[in-house]
Amino acid sequence: MNRHTFTERTLIFILATLILTTPALAEEISGKETQTARTFWGLAAEKLEYRYSDTDEELAYIEGDAFYGTDELKLRWLLEAEWDKAHSAWETLENQFVIQTPVSEFWDAKAGLRVDTPKGQNRRYGVLGLTGLAPQWLEVDTSLFVSDKGDASMDFEVEYELLVTNYWIASASFETRIAFHEDRETGVGEGLNHTETGIRLSYDLAYRSFSPYVGVVHERQYGAAADMTEAEGGDTENWFAVIGARMMF
């Protein structure tokens, strides 16, 4: 019961926001007439890759992003999914539907809903996040999630691109999840759950639309989350060789 109330509230919040923002987005027509542009869209797969682990595990992984909106307000769909070849199932499948608005020169706030439908338990979360560019060109994305069961957790992602040349780009990324509550059904333990550190070397083959890359990813679980994985007979630490492409349309 508690759970329904929360989901409904979140949905009402999202719907209300959508309704309120639609007129702002529909202003486009008059703008187009006179050499000015107001609404924009974009579609990107930041990571679309095949992962092969040191224990012969094979995974397909995608981190994608679609947006539509104005400078002031964007609707974004963020997708993160991991397909496990051995089990023919989505190990993780996260969809975030958020609205995003600038809060300072380099930072945007976002709010919305996250829907997880991997194998196993589905979850819905309310999302509140901050994304932007920190000094020294660190791209930071951090979100707070509260599940429909009332469990709270936090994601933190940071990425840095090093230009080896203007076409060869080395990207270092780090992401982690910290939970404030345990959610045993989804394998989330209280505290630091996991970290994922990656280094990828890409080449911009066709503008920035298609940039194939190779890389290495290190995944590690900690604390209660690691215990749960071990109990199921899984690995708590993995090294992956990855091959994939970054795409942007």
Next chain:
Amino acid sequence: MNKQLVAGLFFCLLPAVAIGAQYDITVDKVQIDTGDFVEEGIGYNGASPGPTLRFKEGEVATINVTNNLDEMTSVHWHGLILPFEQDGVPGISFPGIKPGETFTYEFPIAQAGTYWFHSHSGFQEPNGAYGAIVIEPEDREPFRYDRDYVVQLTDKHPHSGDRIMRNLKTSADYYNRHQQTVGDFIGEAAEQGFFATLKDRLMWGGMRMMKADVEDVQGFTGLINGKGPAQNWTGLFKPGERVRLRFINSSAMTYFDVRIPGLEMTVVQADGNNVQPVTVDEFRIGVAETYDVIVRIKDEKAYTIFAESMGRSGYARGTLAPEEGMEAQVPELREAPLLTMADMAGHMDHQGMDHEAMGHPAMNHEAMDHAAMGQREVADEGMNHEMAGMDHAGMGHSSGNALPTDPFYASGSGLSPVAANGGKFLSYSDLKAQHPLYEERDPTREIELRLTGNMERYEWSINGIKYEHADPIVLQYGERVRFKFVNETMMTHPMHLHGMWSILDVGEGKWNPLKHVISVAPATTVYMETEVDAPGEWAFHCHLSYHAAAGMFRKIVVEGGPEQRGGNS
């Protein structure tokens, strides 16, 4: 019918023909072949660039524009002084031209010189919708030449304007391939020391600004009269002739540095207005500007017209030759410039002081005076420290070669132009009107326009406000307004006022030149004055296509006037 009668009839009709020039122009989808790639674009009468329209001062122009596209279009007569309803800016001067519709422009030709026309709808202009205008004066020209050519420079990109805008919004550095790399770091560290280089990078990284932010959109092919470097547009001459070259920069985003190795160029006209001749080896032409130069060619050999982009990411090339097929050596592109701390000064003022630390509203008024002063000093001091820190590391670059100072560039700017042969590079300070058009008088008021933006988000604005949120600038007919441009961004903006002349303040009083585009370099303050002598509603914007589209645009309303026309103010 005998021949005499026919001739007689012909001469009777002649005066009727002479009072007006009529053109029919169709707006079409065209294929544009740059030699590097072929792309669909938009052109006039089946070609891009469109036809060169020729008029004589004093006549009436009638131009029928038929829209063959499946979207709205418009034609703006860039730099022409005309009734505002004929100015061709949809949403401001008229509703636009619907698909299939023919719109007739009719206006008196009130000036002479070199101008151009282009679409003011969507991204049709970057897609190829432009052409040249040449107007012969009523009186004779104050300079001599034997033949003249239009040299229309453009920057054709393989991506459509819509796509470029979208990519810039997704990632502002999408097209920047001149960014500093690991290799640059190593090279610089070897020269200037590891820590100095690191400190420099950390300083710029701390502000999240790039030294390499000179050109937003790279990857274009520079064209001269629609021909790419390999297609080599050629203008013919006979040795001993004086050739007038009418340079028009119709590119969407590219400033060009123009030279003709082996020839001196005498600049006789800027933005259509005669200037006191000045002989130069090279000049920079901002987006939408025009410069007429005269070259006197003695030798029977070919000369390259070489127009390098300001950021050195591309070039346009053509040839002057005694006969078709001759070529001269094409120079290499020079090293790409990098911005310095001097170019960032405007940005720092804006960010560090105006915005955050001080809080404008709190600062402005009496209550704050005492307390705020102290605060301001602290802020100033803080900034000076940073600036001092930068001097050592960041400026090392330019301190070696003493650059000539040009008041239209920030002192120590990475963009200060230098002629390839070490000779004379045209400065705005060299431009003096041949015959002042207006009586000199004091301005009635000053309007400050800060050129603002956020590079990371690819947002551009004036006084921090984008077009869609801005109130029009209201001027009164009969005023003489002094505009103060303060460039707080790190990019150069060619500001274009429609319908009225921009009198650029070069400190020469009544000899200040008349222009229609004023280029404002980073971290500089530039003044222009305008005699408000054209009633109606006018556009005013940065002429970089994607800056205008992103919001660096304003409507100007001129109230009053002898014949107040319709308009909604």
